[in-house]
Amino acid sequence: MSAVTTLSLYSTTINAIDAGGKFQIIIPITTAVSSGALACTMIEPSSITVSCVGNSGSRTINVTLNNPLAAGTFFQVNINGFTNPDSTLTTATFEFYTFDSLGTALDSKTSGILLTATAGSLSSASLDAADQTVAALNLITFTFTTTHKVTKGGSFEVKIPKWNPNAGSSNILSMIQGSYLCVSIQNLESTIS
Numbered sequence: 001m002s003a004v005t006t007l008s009l010y011s012t013t014i015n016a017i018d019a020g021g022k023f024q025i026i027i028p029i030t031t032a033v034s035s036g037a038l039a040c041t042m043i044e045p046s047s048i049t050v051s052c053v054g055n056s057g058s059r060t061i062n063v064t065l066n067n068p069l070a071a072g073t074f075f076q077v078n079i080n081g082f083t084n085p086d087s088t089l090t091t092a093t094f095e096f097y098t099f100d101s102l103g104t105a106l107d108s109k110t111s112g113i114l115l116t117a118t119a120g121s122l123s124s125a126s127l128d129a130a131d132q133t134v135a136a137l138n139l140i141t142f143t144f145t146t147t148h149k150v151t152k153g154g155s156f157e158v159k160i161p162k163w164n165p166n167a168g169s170s171n172i173l174s175m176i177q178g179s180y181l182c183v184s185i186q187n188l189e190s191t192i193s
Contacts (some may be wrong), residue, residue, distance in 0.1 A: 007079050007082035008079075008154060009063075009077050009079065010044075012075070013070070014071065014072075016069065018065075021064075021098065021101050022062050022098070023063040024096070026060050026095040027082070029096075030092065031091060032056060032059075032142065035055055035057070037051070038054045038061065038079055039081070040080065042076070049067060050066060061082075078124055084115070090115070092114075095108070122145060122146060124143075125145075127140055133184075
């Protein structure tokens with residue numbers, strides 16, 4: 001899975017929600033949420049305070065309102081502890097429900113709430129050859145910085161271009177002859193395996 005991030009939920013209420021009422025978000029299988037209390041903030045309206053609880057087993061996030069929220073009110077709540085999908089494919093739909101303080105269902109939206117994660121890129125990359133002699137067996141050092149964390153079980157791939165020793169022929173050769181060895185990986189988080 002991708003790194004833990006903040007999920008921003010925003011919409012406009014149809015029905016009023018009293019103090020103690022809640023939003024419930026059911027997340028798709030390709031995403032994850034931490035279990036237990038989650039840090040969350042009501043961005044709009046900022047006068048409303050909330051508390052949030054995640055349940056990884058039922059894939060739910062419950063946002064309890066400490067103040068009433070009027071019908072027709074635009075709101076945005078940011079919830080920490082959410083994990084993006086592990087690919088750039090669009091997720092299945094999120095489901096969204098509102099309940100009053102007695103647990104009576106008020107509003108729902110069960111389709112069309114989709115998320116597409118974006119792939120990261122390298123913010124810098126370089127390589128250095130220990131020996132600059134043509135055709136010499138060489139140690140090459142690749143140095144790069146990712147824009148996203150590479151988590152445990154993650155990987156990276158380095159593609160070595162082919163070359164043509166005789167520009168007049170179609171004899172394209174691999175720059176890697178025989179086997180290769182990754183000598184060391186440095187400066188990665190301890191969560192990398």
